[in-house]
Amino acid sequence: MEDTRRGNYDSGEDFVLEYGELRFTFNERDFAERCEQAGVKLGFVGGRLDEGELEDLVNLAVNGEIQDPASELGEHVNDCWPDLVGPSDRSLVHWLRRLVFRSAWLDQRVKEGELDIRFDAEANVFAYVQPDRGGEPVELAPEPSWRRVAYSPASS
Template sequence: MDTQRRGNYDSGEDFVLEYGELRFTFNERDFQERCEQAAMKLGFVGDRLGDAELEDLVNLAVNGEIPDPTSALGEHVNDCWPELVGPADRSLVHWLRRLVFRSAWLDQRVKEGELDVAFDVERHTFAYIQPDRDGEPIELAPEPSWGRVAYTPR
């Protein structure tokens, strides 16, 4: 008997994100990659991160702060903290978590056949499309840019 609820993304048990009745569980690598991708999408980092930087980014996403940085990224976050924190829906932490959640939600929709992925030749990007609506792409809410306080490795 399958008791898994529709919509619950699962790649492991290392990290858990819950929103409403949705419960998404991630293995460590999946969660790290999604955090890194979110930080890149937000313009906070420009390239792949090293292990220590990735550890600090994950700590930021999970704990909402980096009390003991292990990398220059963690130190940068603490140095720029007043510019990164703000109203709950406008902080870097909020947007990291939101994009990690959104990416898993979209992947689950693809897995369940509700969405497909298509390459947009004109924009050279991938888009999520709705197969039951003649391939109509879905519109994702825009995310803010954190480029003004972006981390650049020393």
Template sequence: MDQIRRGNYDSGQDYVLEYGDLRFTFNERDFSERVEQAAHKLGFVGNHLEETELEDLVNLTVNGEVVDPASGLGEHVNDCWPDLVGPADRSLVHWLRRLVFRSAWLDQRVKEGELDVVFDDATHTFGYVQPERDREPIELSPEPSWRRVAYGPRP
């Protein structure tokens, strides 16, 4: 069986996420956009975030806490902290990091030709298929919902 040497995702050097042998580096804009997308996917935010709100969300993702909130989002995180922290594999921070990493991993697999992006007309959603396996779809593990402690209008 051939060993596949997978490349590491790289859009800049502002942020780094590592898992096993993989090292993904991000520029500030890419990382911030991925963090916001992850928070939307988790149901933690509903609308587009203001600059200071996004700053607090990025700080939460990077540092695991918001020490000096710059916005209402940071204050909300601190007010709801017991509901957000939980066990390590169930915390909001864990899931934000996991979804940022997963999105970059998927992008890298598409770039390397291991996956293709497809659109499902029935559900109006995008998914991924493996071109070398008769376009077999890949299943992504489901993520928990944080809607009950969401910031701002309910998503």
């Protein structure tokens, strides 16, 4: 049996996420883009965020709260806080962090040759596949939705 030590994702030293023996480090832009993508995937934001909104979303992911909102998004988070917080595995903060980590973990697996990326023309999406299993798609655990309390610039 091979004992493979997986590498850690590294794009910079601005942000760090650790899980078990894995330590993923991110530059500011990479981390912010992954936070924004996670927010979209969770249905909490509808698309591209402006600078202040992105700053607030990153602060939420990093600090678990937004003390001094830089935008309407930060104010919306604070106004809707009871709907966003909950048991650790059900909070928006948990899922933002989890999706940022998961995206970097998957990208690292691609870099190391364990996974490939394929485009599914029928579904119009990219998918991670396992080359050693004949291109079998990787099934990711579903994430909850925060659409009912989603942020939109006119929501506050």
